[in-house]
Amino acid sequence: MGGETADAAASALKDLVQRHGEALSIELQAHQRKTFAPESEKTIRPFAPAEAARLLGIHESYLRQVAAGDKAGASAQKGARRSYSVQDISDLRHALDQGARGNRRYLPHRGGDEHLQVVTVMNFKGGSGKTTTAAHLSQHLALHGYRVLAIDLDPQASLSALFGHQPETMVGPNETLYGAIRYDEARRPIAEIVRGTYIPELHLIPANLELMEFEHDTPKALMGRREGDTLFFARIGQAIAQAQNLYDVVVIDCPPQLGYLTLSALTAATAVLITVHPQMLDVMSMSQFLQMTGDLLDEVSRHGASTSYDWMRYLVTRFEPGDGPQNQMVAFLRSIFGEHVLIHPMLKSTAISDAGLTNQTIFEVERQQFTRATYDRALESVTNVSAEIEGQIRKAWGRA
Ligand SMILES: Nc1ncnc2c1ncn2[C@@H]1O[C@H](COP(=O)(O)OP(=O)(O)OP(=O)(O)O)[C@@H](O)[C@H]1O
Numbered sequence: 001m002g003g004e005t006a007d008a009a010a011s012a013l014k015d016l017v018q019r020h021g022e023a024l025s026i027e028l029q030a031h032q033r034k035t036f037a038p039e040s041e042k043t044i045r046p047f048a049p050a051e052a053a054r055l056l057g058i059h060e061s062y063l064r065q066v067a068a069g070d071k072a073g074a075s076a077q078k079g080a081r082r083s084y085s086v087q088d089i090s091d092l093r094h095a096l097d098q099g100a101r102g103n104r105r106y107l108p109h110r111g112g113d114e115h116l117q118v119v120t121v122m123n124f125k126g127g128s129g130k131t132t133t134a135a136h137l138s139q140h141l142a143l144h145g146y147r148v149l150a151i152d153l154d155p156q157a158s159l160s161a162l163f164g165h166q167p168e169t170m171v172g173p174n175e176t177l178y179g180a181i182r183y184d185e186a187r188r189p190i191a192e193i194v195r196g197t198y199i200p201e202l203h204l205i206p207a208n209l210e211l212m213e214f215e216h217d218t219p220k221a222l223m224g225r226r227e228g229d230t231l232f233f234a235r236i237g238q239a240i241a242q243a244q245n246l247y248d249v250v251v252i253d254c255p256p257q258l259g260y261l262t263l264s265a266l267t268a269a270t271a272v273l274i275t276v277h278p279q280m281l282d283v284m285s286m287s288q289f290l291q292m293t294g295d296l297l298d299e300v301s302r303h304g305a306s307t308s309y310d311w312m313r314y315l316v317t318r319f320e321p322g323d324g325p326q327n328q329m330v331a332f333l334r335s336i337f338g339e340h341v342l343i344h345p346m347l348k349s350t351a352i353s354d355a356g357l358t359n360q361t362i363f364e365v366e367r368q369q370f371t372r373a374t375y376d377r378a379l380e381s382v383t384n385v386s387a388e389i390e391g392q393i394r395k396a397w398g399r400a
């Protein structure tokens with residue numbers, strides 16, 4: 001009798017959840033269509049001359065001169081240009097590089113002895129700022145001339161959505177990283193999965209719920225394992241290795257779990273970035289996360305995985321400088337972790353959260369949407385954080 005009631009309740013819940021899931025999906029798709037038409041490719045705003053010059057690392061007057069001589073200048077109106085597209089900036093970068101005879105000042109691509117940097121952004125605390133960090137870091141690096149592959153490893157696909165690739169409508173079967181790491185014959189080369197974005201130097205592997213399959217497949221694969229099979233923790237590294245000559249930096253946005261996907265990303269990584277919101281509950285959760293990660297790394301290294309890293313840093317996210325308890329928490333973290341906490345925190349800013357609401361980053365939103373001070377403060381914070389991480393990457397390559 002009790003079993004029957006329980007069954008009825010379970011089937012009622014199943015129906016309810018299914019109905020709610022469908023209703024929500026329809027409404028969300030309608031919302032997306034309003035935000036941007038399905039066929040319209042997402043674009044990035046043009047950059048003002050001062051911004052373009054800063055990205056290229058040259059003076060504005062020199063930019064004007066170079067642009068006049070370059071094909072990017074051809075579309076310029078008579079007199080000074082008002083703006084530069086990301087494609088213009090990329091073209092100018094190549095033109096400057098030719099002039100500089102490839103001394104890597106303008107095109108910072110890695111050389112033969114500099115290994116691919118694979119940066120995983122992780123923490124199992126939901127909402128700690130992983131996706132926001134991964135998106136801005138990837139765009140910052142690409143806008144500065146690095147060849148970047150951003151991998152969305154979260155079945156929730158927030159990074160993909162932020163980059164304009166809607167997981168439900170624009171990412172089909174076998175079009176996530178799962179396609180390149182799956183255990184069966186449907187596995188395909190990673191090159192077939194990579195997509196371009198509106199920034200020429202930035203590529204994306206999008207996510208959707210299909211990635212969850214890896215969490216389900218792995219226990220089965222472990223049981224039916226044959227000699228020579230690649231174990232789960234080595235699979236992401238192996239997939240990335242197929243494309244390593246095409247990129248300087250790979251940025252992986254992890255899901256807020258310590259599952260097989262995250263562990264495999266951690267094994268593929270050359271560097272680890274742990275995002276932490278400076279509040280007691282978040283820091284307590286991170287403490288557990290660190291202990292579990294330590295144990296799991298211990299386990300996979302016993303099975304032959306490499307677990308040495310070029311660098312590991314904590315990034316303080318959504319930081320409010322006027323908040324006393326947050327400042328105490330940051331001081332506490334610095335006292336324990338020392339130089340492992342990045343000097344620059346990511347400031348909490350309505351410019352960043354509002355941009356996120358329309359699936360945009362601070363590089364994409366129009367500055368006029370915000371007061372100038374709000375926008376500039378957010379951009380400065382993102383730039384400081386990303387530049388500090390860029391510094392870690394360059395140090396790992398042995399550059400100044
Ligand atoms: N610096 C910031 N200022 C204001 N809002 C922010 C900032 N960073 C992140 N947010 C907002 O906080 C929320 C969570 O951020 P985000 O999605 O980056 O976290 P996450 O760690 O990736 O979450 P999840 O664990 O669910 O993947 C988002 O709504 C985002 O817009």
Ligand SMILES: [Mg+2]
Nearest residue numbers: 130131154158
């Ligand atoms: Mg996320």
